[in-house]
Amino acid sequence: MKELLQKYENKEPEIIFNWKDPETEAEGWTVINSLxxxxxxxxxxxxxxxxxxxxxxxxxxxxxxFTVSGPAIGGAKSGINFDPKDPRKKGVLERWYKAVSxxxxxxxxTGGDLNVDEIHEVIPITEESGxxxxxxxxxxxxxxxxxADKINRIxxxxxxxxxxxxxPNYSPSVARKYTVADMITGFGxxxxxxxxxxxxxxxxxxxxxxxxxxxxxxxxxxxxxxxMGAKVVGIIDIAGGLINAEGFxxxxxTNLFLNKSGNTLGEENLIPFHEMNEKVxxxxxxxxxxxxxSRLITQQQIDTMIDSGLEVxxxxxxxxxxxKEIFFGSIMEHTDERVSLIPDFxxxxxxxxxxxYFMERRVQMTDEAIFQDTSEIIKKALQNVYxxxxxxxxxSKTAFEIALGQLV
Numbered sequence: 001m002k003e004l005l006q007k008y009e010n011k012e013p014e015i016i017f018n019w020k021d022p023e024t025e026a027e028g029w030t031v032i033n034s035l036x037x038x039x040x041x042x043x044x045x046x047x048x049x050x051x052x053x054x055x056x057x058x059x060x061x062x063x064x065x066f067t068v069s070g071p072a073i074g075g076a077k078s079g080i081n082f083d084p085k086d087p088r089k090k091g092v093l094e095r096w097y098k099a100v101s102x103x104x105x106x107x108x109x110t111g112g113d114l115n116v117d118e119i120h121e122v123i124p125i126t127e128e129s130g131x132x133x134x135x136x137x138x139x140x141x142x143x144x145x146x147x148a149d150k151i152n153r154i155x156x157x158x159x160x161x162x163x164x165x166x167x168p169n170y171s172p173s174v175a176r177k178y179t180v181a182d183m184i185t186g187f188g189x190x191x192x193x194x195x196x197x198x199x200x201x202x203x204x205x206x207x208x209x210x211x212x213x214x215x216x217x218x219x220x221x222x223x224x225x226x227x228m229g230a231k232v233v234g235i236i237d238i239a240g241g242l243i244n245a246e247g248f249x250x251x252x253x254t255n256l257f258l259n260k261s262g263n264t265l266g267e268e269n270l271i272p273f274h275e276m277n278e279k280v281x282x283x284x285x286x287x288x289x290x291x292x293x294s295r296l297i298t299q300q301q302i303d304t305m306i307d308s309g310l311e312v313x314x315x316x317x318x319x320x321x322x323x324k325e326i327f328f329g330s331i332m333e334h335t336d337e338r339v340s341l342i343p344d345f346x347x348x349x350x351x352x353x354x355x356x357y358f359m360e361r362r363v364q365m366t367d368e369a370i371f372q373d374t375s376e377i378i379k380k381a382l383q384n385v386y387x388x389x390x391x392x393x394x395x396s397k398t399a400f401e402i403a404l405g406q407l408v
Contacts, residue, residue, distance in 0.1 A: 001400055004400075004408050005328055005400060008060070008407060009325075009327065013034070013059060014033065016032075017030040018052070021082075021096070023092075026092045027080070028096050030103060032059065033060050033063050033074055035141065036073055036074035037142045038142045039073045039107045039109065039140070040063075040073055040107065040137075040141075041066070041074075041109040041110070041352075042077035042110065043110055043113030043118075044079070044096075045058075045115060046079070046089070046093075047079075047083075048083040055077045055079035056077075059075045061326070061327070061345065062076060062077060062352075065345040065349050067402075067406045068403070069353040069356050069377060071356050073141075073142050076108055077113075078100065078110055080093075084115035090125075097126050105130070105131055105140065106140055106141060107141035109135035109355070110126075111134055111135070119162050119181065132154055133157060135355060136154065139359065143359065153359055156358050156362070157359060161181050161355070162179050163367075165177075165178050165180060165183060167368060169227075170183060172254045180354060180371075181351065181354070185348050185350040185351050186222075186316065187375075189217065189289055189315070191374070191375045192314045193225060193314045194225075195382050196314070198379075199383055200386060200392050204287075205230065207287050208284060208285040208287065209247075209285060209287040209289060210232075210234040210289070212292045212297075213237050213291035213292030213317065214256070214260055214265050215237075218235075218289065219257045219260055220257075221291055221314075221316055223257050226248065226249075226253040231247025232244075232247060232253055233245055234280045235256070236273070237263075237264050237265055239261070239264035240276055241271045241280060242265065242270065243280070245284075285308060285310060287310075287313075288314075289316055290316060291316030292317055293317060294320060295322050295323065298322050299322075299331045299334060302331065302334075306335075314342045315341075315343060316344075316347065321335065332396065336396040336397055340393070343400065345403065346382065353374045385398045
């Protein structure tokens, strides 16, 4: 596996598009790792300090993810080095998408990512640049549809991603009008745990859970896993944290979701972050859902959790461990050898899968059909791992071997 991984990591990307904004200090990159299947896909992120290497590693990660979620295309990513809180952000995005629009109309599909909103920024701004939909390039390069078929499928995709969830089984509040895009990634993170126990043995009911990060992904994952009967005992995010050794009820988790402040916990009586960051790793827990930023978790933190009875990790964040390597560093390898570690490209593939689902011909547009499709894709990926290795250890290693076998 390591030889395959090294070969994949060291392979030069096919395309690097570099842009310097003429009006601000912003700089952007689109990295297309390959045009496998005639196209490539990956979202657009913005943060101060971002560089081309970050974009490259994310593009390679996307290519691995597509082996699970579909379609069978190459990985790509866009990144802009700029402060997303700067009032000039909208202008930067407008100029960026205008510059990159020829790629988006030909062979590259994008979406929202860190600090760039799919519905309020990506879709309307790309439309202004003459792109029918941010995924138009995937249709053109990979599916090669007729004009009529392209119009129908783009309409389906456009309607589906921003579809307001009406089924209360999938939304913390139907009245609040949460969309599929708001909830699907966290849903997948929770479903991965359920399928893990169903396939490898055991049950999610009654298991104790620690959640890191309480943005869209972490809050949604906590919401869904508590509905399954698991007990969330700790939540930590940048604003602080909460601990309940008995476990928060499903209703309490729903209220925490509804009351969050942006992407953080909105409660007044939070345990300060520095104090929470010492306590949370020592909580007795079977399930850990890292859903904050990438490359945060140290080996000491994970070892402390393992010593407290940890069984399974389902990754909401891409590469949650504090490793330098693109994919499989020493901390991740160490963790994978000691507990069941479901890799990010399986557990957080929900949004990529939704795009793939709506690109197919005439699919069902119900909440249940959309969410169950993602659930089935994750279940299939974990079943494939189990068929190769049923030991509960080295799940990530096995999953990478399966994925890289398709790519290298």
